[in-house]
Amino acid sequence: MKALPNEHINLPGIDESTVPMAHAAPPPLPPQGAPSPEQIAYLQQTGESYRAIRKAAAVASFSGITTLIIALASASFTAFDPGVGGVVAVVILAAVGTIELIGRHKLLRGDANATRVLAFNQLGFLAAITVYCCVQMATFSVASITSQIPAELGTLDASTKQMVRQLWYGFYGLLIFLSVIFQGGLALYYHRCAKHVERFRAAQDWEKQLLMRIAH
Numbered sequence: 071m072k073a074l075p076n077e078h079i080n081l082p083g084i085d086e087s088t089v090p091m092a093h094a095a096p097p098p099l100p101p102q103g104a105p106s107p108e109q110i111a112y113l114q115q116t117g118e119s120y121r122a123i124r125k126a127a128a129v130a131s132f133s134g135i136t137t138l139i140i141a142l143a144s145a146s147f148t149a150f151d152p153g154v155g156g157v158v159a160v161v162i163l164a165a166v167g168t169i170e171l172i173g174r175h176k177l178l179r180g181d182a183n184a185t186r187v188l189a190f191n192q193l194g195f196l197a198a199i200t201v202y203c204c205v206q207m208a209t210f211s212v213a214s215i216t217s218q219i220p221a222e223l224g225t226l227d228a229s230t231k232q233m234v235r236q237l238w239y240g241f242y243g244l245l246i247f248l249s250v251i252f253q254g255g256l257a258l259y260y261h262r263c264a265k266h267v268e269r270f271r272a273a274q275d276w277e278k279q280l281l282m283r284i285a286h
Contacts, residue, residue, distance in 0.1 A: 113280075116273045119266035120281045126263045127177040130188055133256065134170030137163055159202070166195045177263075180271050180278070188260040196253035203242040210238050 141163035148156035169191045176184035212231045270278065 113273075113277055116269055116277055117281050117284075119269040122263060122266040123177055123180070123270060126185075126188075126260065126266075127174045129256070129259070130170050130174035130177065134167045134174065137167035137170060141167055155202075162195070162198050166191060173260075177267070180267060182267065182271060185260045185264040185267055189257040192253045192257035192260065196249050196257070199249040199253070200246050203246050207239055207242050210235070 141160050144156065144163060145160045148160055169187065173184055173188035173191060176187060212234060270281075273281075
């Protein structure tokens with residue numbers, strides 16, 4: 071084979087192995103080659119599901135952090151006036167907030183049980199609030215309130231006592247109603263997010279890695 075011109079010339083300090091290639095190697099394609107239009111459409115659907123998962127994770131993060139802040143504030147008040155009810159409330163709030171953050175972590179990992187954990191956590195919180203409100207209404211006594219009124223202010227008449235009772239029941243009834251809307255609605259929201267988790271879990275590894283890389 072005929073030698074090329076100047077093939078025998080060796081320049082000092084230059085090694086053939088260190089000379090960069092003119093064109094870098096292209097990134098590897100998915101295992102099956104270039105994606106088909108159907109695969110691109112499915113990837114878009116999976117991307118929408120992953121965005122829904124991240125949105126639900128952000129909601130769970132806000133819910134968990136807020137609940138833990140309320141638990142911390144309640145603990146500070148309970149420290150000055152300790153009682154069984156206050157301690158139980160702090161424990162429940164701390165547990166709900168912690169589970170919410172655990173569920174957020176499960177969501178971002180694509181755990182199949184993530185939405186179930188989050189939904190039941192909110193339903194449990196709703197049940198705890200409902201029981202607390204029912205106990206407060208069942209144990210309410212006008213006499214316990216009138217006993218705290220100074221004698222010089224006189225006593226409450228029948229109509230005032232009835233109004234106090236209605237306000238008490240109305241407050242805790244409203245609290246139950248709002249809890250059904252917020253905690254119940256949040257549980258339903260997590261439940262509906264389960265289909266997005268299933269779709270994301272069904273995607274191939276390269277699709278998941280691509281979507282997570284784009285999201286970050």
